[in-house]
Amino acid sequence: MTAFFQVFQLEDLERKVSESDQPYLEFLRRRGMSVGLYRLPVGAEDRQHPHAADEMYLVLRGRGTLRVRDHDVAVGPGSVVSVDHGEDHRFVDIREDLHLMVVFAPPEFPDQE
Structure with a gap:
């Protein structure tokens, strides 16, 4: 049976991503969106590529700059x-x-729900 809601604790999710050797951990996937945690240490090289989906970032901790095309925005x-x-x-x-x-939104690979 598919649940009609899910509850996550940020502390648990952050522990899981820190225990993995990957910088990104998707923890929720629905037909219309996916949600994950992404971490980048000081001095890291972010190897992202343009995505097929719209994307929203919420900075939980840390400081850096997000470069979109040739525009830089400080984030914290x-x-x-x-x-x-x-x-x-x-x-x-x-x-x-x-x-x-x-x-x-939607997930990059929407058929993988």
């Missing part, structure tokens, strides 16, 4: 940034370990 705790699908973007100048919640 509480910053919420939306990036349209297909736009070239990446985090640069990561000054404090970045911990981000990421929402893709």
Whole structure:
């Protein structure tokens, strides 16, 4: 039976992503969106590519710069940034370990629900 809701604790999710050897952990997938945690340590190279989905970042902790095309925006705790699908973007100048919640809408691979 499919649940009609799910509850997550941020502390548990952050523990799971820190225990993995991957920078991104998707923890929720629905037909219209997916949600995950993304972390980038100080000095990391963000190897993102333009996505097929619109994307929203919520900065939980850390500081850095999000570059979208040739525009730079400083981000820190509480910053919420939306990036349209297909736009070239990446985090640069990561000054404090970045911990981000990421929402893709729709999921990049919607058939994998």
